Amino acid sequence: MTEEATTDEEQTAETMIRLEKLSKVFPGQDEPAVDDLSMDIYEGEIVVLVGPSGCGKTTTMKMINRLIEPSSGRIFLQGEDVTKVNSDKLRRRIGYVIQQIGLFPHMTIADNIATVPKMLGWDKERTSRRIDELLETVGIDNSYRDRYPKELSGGQRQRIGVARAMAADPPVLLMDEPFGAIDPITRDRLQDEFLRLQREIKKTIVFVTHDIDEAVKMGDRIAILKQQSKIAQYDTPENILTDPADDFVRDFIGTGASIKRLSLSTVSEIETADWPVARLTDSHDEVREKMRSSSRDHVLLLDEQNKPGRWVGKEEVQQDDTPLEESGRPAVAIVEGTASLYKTLDTMITSFKGSAIVVDEEGRYQGVVDFDTVLEATNAMHSSEEGREETAQDLQTGDDGR
Amino acid sequence: MGGFLEYLSLNWDHVVELAIGHAIVVAISLAIDVVIGVSLGVLVFRRERAANVALAITSTFLTIPSFALFGIFIPIFGLGYPPTVVALVMYGLLPILRNTVAGLRSVDPAVAESAQGMGMNASQRLLRIELPLAWPVIIAGVRVSTMLLMGIAAIAAIVGGPGLGEDIFSGLARVGSVIALDLVLGGILGIVVLALLFDTFFNVLGKLTTSRGIRD
Amino acid sequence: MTTRQGASAKGAVGAPRLLRYLGMPVFLGFVCLALYLYVSAQQLDSIEKRILNADFLFSRVIEHIQLAAVSTVIVVVLAVATGILLTRPGTRGVSPVIIGLANIGQAVPSIGLLVLFAIVWDFGFWPAIVALVAYSFLSILRNTMVGLQQVDRSTIEAARGMGMTKTAVLFRIELPLAVPIILAGIRTALIINVGTATLATFVDAGGLGTVIDRGIRLGRDPVLIVGSVLTGVLALFIDWLAGVAEDILRPRGL
Numbered sequence: 008m009t010e011e012a013t014t015d016e017e018q019t020a021e022t023m024i025r026l027e028k029l030s031k032v033f034p035g036q037d038e039p040a041v042d043d044l045s046m047d048i049y050e051g052e053i054v055v056l057v058g059p060s061g062c063g064k065t066t067t068m069k070m071i072n073r074l075i076e077p078s079s080g081r082i083f084l085q086g087e088d089v090t091k092v093n094s095d096k097l098r099r100r101i102g103y104v105i106q107q108i109g110l111f112p113h114m115t116i117a118d119n120i121a122t123v124p125k126m127l128g129w130d131k132e133r134t135s136r137r138i139d140e141l142l143e144t145v146g147i148d149n150s151y152r153d154r155y156p157k158e159l160s161g162g163q164r165q166r167i168g169v170a171r172a173m174a175a176d177p178p179v180l181l182m183d184e185p186f187g188a189i190d191p192i193t194r195d196r197l198q199d200e201f202l203r204l205q206r207e208i209k210k211t212i213v214f215v216t217h218d219i220d221e222a223v224k225m226g227d228r229i230a231i232l233k234q235q236s237k238i239a240q241y242d243t244p245e246n247i248l249t250d251p252a253d254d255f256v257r258d259f260i261g262t263g264a265s266i267k268r269l270s271l272s273t274v275s276e277i278e279t280a281d282w283p284v285a286r287l288t289d290s291h292d293e294v295r296e297k298m299r300s301s302s303r304d305h306v307l308l309l310d311e312q313n314k315p316g317r318w319v320g321k322e323e324v325q326q327d328d329t330p331l332e333e334s335g336r337p338a339v340a341i342v343e344g345t346a347s348l349y350k351t352l353d354t355m356i357t358s359f360k361g362s363a364i365v366v367d368e369e370g371r372y373q374g375v376v377d378f379d380t381v382l383e384a385t386n387a388m389h390s391s392e393e394g395r396e397e398t399a400q401d402l403q404t405g406d407d408g409r
Numbered sequence: 410m411g412g413f414l415e416y417l418s419l420n421w422d423h424v425v426e427l428a429i430g431h432a433i434v435v436a437i438s439l440a441i442d443v444v445i446g447v448s449l450g451v452l453v454f455r456r457e458r459a460a461n462v463a464l465a466i467t468s469t470f471l472t473i474p475s476f477a478l479f480g481i482f483i484p485i486f487g488l489g490y491p492p493t494v495v496a497l498v499m500y501g502l503l504p505i506l507r508n509t510v511a512g513l514r515s516v517d518p519a520v521a522e523s524a525q526g527m528g529m530n531a532s533q534r535l536l537r538i539e540l541p542l543a544w545p546v547i548i549a550g551v552r553v554s555t556m557l558l559m560g561i562a563a564i565a566a567i568v569g570g571p572g573l574g575e576d577i578f579s580g581l582a583r584v585g586s587v588i589a590l591d592l593v594l595g596g597i598l599g600i601v602v603l604a605l606l607f608d609t610f611f612n613v614l615g616k617l618t619t620s621r622g623i624r625d
Numbered sequence: 626m627t628t629r630q631g632a633s634a635k636g637a638v639g640a641p642r643l644l645r646y647l648g649m650p651v652f653l654g655f656v657c658l659a660l661y662l663y664v665s666a667q668q669l670d671s672i673e674k675r676i677l678n679a680d681f682l683f684s685r686v687i688e689h690i691q692l693a694a695v696s697t698v699i700v701v702v703l704a705v706a707t708g709i710l711l712t713r714p715g716t717r718g719v720s721p722v723i724i725g726l727a728n729i730g731q732a733v734p735s736i737g738l739l740v741l742f743a744i745v746w747d748f749g750f751w752p753a754i755v756a757l758v759a760y761s762f763l764s765i766l767r768n769t770m771v772g773l774q775q776v777d778r779s780t781i782e783a784a785r786g787m788g789m790t791k792t793a794v795l796f797r798i799e800l801p802l803a804v805p806i807i808l809a810g811i812r813t814a815l816i817i818n819v820g821t822a823t824l825a826t827f828v829d830a831g832g833l834g835t836v837i838d839r840g841i842r843l844g845r846d847p848v849l850i851v852g853s854v855l856t857g858v859l860a861l862f863i864d865w866l867a868g869v870a871e872d873i874l875r876p877r878g879l
Contacts, residue, residue, distance in 0.1 A: 098528030109523030113620035155622030474820035481853035556731035563734030604732030
């Protein structure tokens with residue numbers, strides 16, 4: 008059953024990719040690998056295909072650029088039926104990134120990136136400018152142009168892989184577990200950077216992964232696929248997490264669905280707690296005054312650039328002879344406003360006072376959140392959902408008998 | 410030793426002439442081998458059965474004694490260049506074919522897949538990705554063939570073919586005379602020197618034509 | 626020289642494997658039959674008759690086999706022994722030198738060595754043997770050394786860690802693991818030497834090359850054809866035998 012999220016935004020967006028009753032039967036196998044799959048992918052969204060091993064998600068994705076030819080069904084790209092067109096030409100319009108990256112080891116980075124532009128006949132100058140652009144976009148220094156893949160780290164190679172896929176500015180990118188072969192720390196960073204990139208370039212992306220957490224983090228919509236790529240649920244991460252369609256989806260999400268949902272909200276969306284702040288340059292009296300006027304027993308001291316410096320407590324601030332720069336403890340539990348609640352909680356658990364300091368991109372102080380404020384926010388989320396569900400139920404009585 | 414050097418200085422032109430003839434016939438046979446071997450390798454490397462058949466047949470060529478092969482070609486091709494080149498081509502084929510197949514098969518599947526995923530058609534993939542990556546292995550095969558052909562070409566003299574083998578057989582015919590040993594030594598050393606020259610050439614050529622990105 | 630490709634059966638021999646084994650001898654049988662029919666159809670003159678008779682040919686075949694067998698035994702013993710000596714920890718640096726020499730050594734013409742030894746020493750069987758050994762020595766040595774070096778380092782380390790002496794490791798680990806390489810080396814040496822022995826006729830050591838040579842010198846095509854084809858058949862047959870032996874003698878588990 009195909010469920011399409013029907014918010015107003017998406018109804019007016021263009022359908023970039025349409026899959027119509029796609030099936031794939033591999034020779035010598037009784038069961039189809041993909042069975043009668045239909046789905047629409049809108050322009051500018053990231054759709055994640057996720058499911059257990061062997062469910063056919065990679066096969067499905069590879070049918071979009073016809074690396075695997077469908078046994079039946081049709082594929083539409085930007086409204087055009089591309090099921091039978093020349094597949095090599097088709098692929099030059101689609102970016103393709105795989106897990107093992109597959110950079111050409113005998114070519115320089117620049118030549119790797121220039122591959123599709125060259126095939127499309129771009130002139131040297133245009134290609135060179137594009138390479139400069141892309142290197143900057145993916146955060147690789149221009150001095151790497153003439154280096155070879157073997158000189159780069161795994162994370163760097165992955166970025167070049169993405170740059171190469173975007174070189175000819177294709178409207179669609181297909182990514183098959185692109186961050187799978189990388190260590191978790193680099194992967195996290197690359198995912199964040201990729202999301203930031205997507206905010207700028209707004210490409211249509213089909214992303215395959217087996218990791219539900221990655222799907223929740225990266226996807227605008229997620230298609231949870233069962234065996235033979237049958238769609239169990241195709242919706243936004245929010246909706247899937249709050250309202251799983253059946254037991255399969257529930258099992259696949261696994262435990263911790265509520266905590267996963269926290270990764271969908273950012274800390275800037277919640278109210279900050281009421282902690283006193285002062286400056287490292289203030290006098291001890293001024294700091295004591297601040298503390299007294301609040302109900303807290305610790306003050307956060309900021310430096311001249313408004314960046315968090317140190318936490319100073321009641322007893323410590325009494326010692327006039329100890330300069331403030333050496334009193335108390337340094338403030339380390341810091342998150343950016345764009346960080347997810349999930350990450351914020353993670354930081355808070357090991358922090359002093361169970362709190363996290365929120366800063367902007369420059370690192371300047373915005374506010375402090377603690378467990379109380381986070382709990383308030385999640386409670387608010389729950390009640391607003393229940394409200395939504397009730398409204399939805401009211402609207403739907405009589406429909407499927409739900 | 411002194412006697413040999415004297416011989417050499419007196420007969421330098423002759424030895425060089427034979428050496429050039431030897432080098433040319435080997436070079437021609439190598440060139441044909443590279444064309445046939447690499448083309449055949451490209452055709453069969455993806456098909457295990459076909460590759461096995463091709464490799465088995467070419468290795469049979471190497472099992473048959475060279476003298477017998479030269480001999481059987483006389484009634485068919487006559488004397489001189491034709492039987493020599495045909496026999497040498499048959500002998501030099503296996504190392505090149507085998508290395509072409511091995512080299513092409515050793516290309517990282519992820520690289521091949523991403524090339525296809527980017528829209529390269531089969532011939533673009535072959536020319537821009539697979540062959541360049543297999544090249545170092547192919548060149549190694551060419552070097553092996555060169556050494557083989559250098560030695561075998563000496564037998565060509567029996568069928569009236571060119572090369573330093575002529576001096577070896579002359580020396581054989583003149584056994585007992587002073588010059589016999591010189592002739593034979595001249596032939597052997599000439600071939601060894603030629604072999605070293607060719608090997609160095611291919612070594613350098615290999616390094617120059619292999620991308621820095623895949624040179625170890 | 627070259628390492629052999631081709632179907633090699635591991636473990637038990639099943640029916641389809643048996644067929645593959647029989648392929649070559651059956652083919653050779655047909656060739657011999659064709660050859661026989663060809664000769665029978667010819668009107669042979671007296672010279673040809675003296676060469677193309679069973680006795681003469683048979684003697685040449687025996688000579689050929691003797692040359693190949695004796696030289697192979699000697700070269701394998703020498704090359705394996707040297708190979709073992711040169712792959713010890715102390716002598717390891719020599720490997721690249723040997724490999725380099727062996728590569729160039731393939732260019733040394735076998736006929737050159739045969740004639741050289743004939744001039745310097747004498748014509749006949751034993752100088753020819755020396756030449757055959759000299760010609761194939763470097764190749765077999767290189768193959769043996771490469772094979773011994775490929776014995777997994779960690780296996781040796783484990784053995785030493787258990788308290789085996791260096792000699793024990795050599796005889797109980799390295800050599801048994803190197804048996805396949807040695808067998809392949811024997812096979813290669815046989816092929817090379819069968820080929821070189823064809824030229825032994827030029828130094829009065831007999832062999833089937835005699836038939837080919839006479840055919841060329843006398844201008845008699847039938848003789849030439851019989852000589853060439855028989856030599857080829859013998860070489861392929863010995864190779865086939867060696868391949869079967871290699872498969873049978875290879876220790877299980879390798």
